[in-house]
Amino acid sequence: MSGQKFHPRTPLGRAINNLEETLIALILGLMTLVTFINVVLRYGFNSSFIWGLEVTLILFSWLVILGVSYCVKVTAHLGVDAVTNALPAGPRRVLALIAAAVCILYGILLFKGAWDYWAPFAALQPTEGRWFPLGFTEGVRDRAFYTTDQVPMLGIFRWLEEAINYGEAYDKLPRVIPYFILPFGTGLLLIRFIQAGIGVLRGTRSSLIVSHEAEDAVEDVAAMNRGD
Incomplete structure (x- = not known):
């Protein structure tokens, strides 16, 4: 994974x-x-371990979704910028801001969809509105009793039985736990898009995506052929 070296400026950022x-x-x-x-x-x-495959799949999904937002932060996503790089600085910045606005809109839609899917598993209500949240729906039947197929219930999550499962004991890990990555990860992605857009607006960032992994690989091969 290639991208700019990220150096947080504040203790909280670090x-x-x-x-x-x-x-x-x-x-x-x-x-x-x-x-x-x-x-x-x-x-x-x-x-x-009968639960080994399911745990691996859950961890992999967490890794991918967390990695998406992390790569936005460190500008490690690949992008095609041959056209924008040929433009003067002003138009290039305008296009970067438009791209940021589109990404933020995309992030909002992703977060809404993720919340609406996860909320019933947490005994919460999904949002109203087809595209944008217009409030919360009423009377949606919760899915808090849904559990994973094989993953054992962990003691640290027993409080969920009283909180969302009406006191009923879970025999397996409830799906609300692994599915939590959906609103968390998409919410984090939305924040990263907003941060990137602010960076472009302030001039501290030239684009949303600056990784040139393919070009770097070609340069590495050329250097090897030259004996560098």
Whole structure:
């Protein structure tokens, strides 16, 4: 993954950046560990964690969704800027602002859809409105009793039984936990789009996407051929 080196300017920014990077690394490490242990158990002891595959899929979805917003922050997403780079600075900035506005609109739609999908699993109400939230609906039947297929219930989440499941015990991890990444991740993505747009407006950022991974790869190959 290529992009600009990100240097947070404030202690809070550095703390958030370290938290994001640590969480992404932890998720990747857990995926690798669970998969490795399951392979050893299967081929060495003819056994396995029955919940291993489902946990890996949940962790992978968290990794992808968190990675999307993180890559917006560090400008690691790929983009085609051959046309915009040929323009003068003024028109290029205008197009960058238009792109930022479109991305923010896209982020709003994503966040609304994510909330509307997740809310019933948390015994909350989805929003009204086809495209934009116009308030909350009433009387939507909750899905708080839905659980994962195989993931065991963890003791730290037992408080959810009283909070959203009317005191009924969960025998498996409720889906509200793994699905929480949907509103959280899309909300974080929306914030990153807004931050990027402000950066373009202030002149501290030239575009939303500046990664040139393909060009960097070509340069690396050329350097190798030259013997550099």
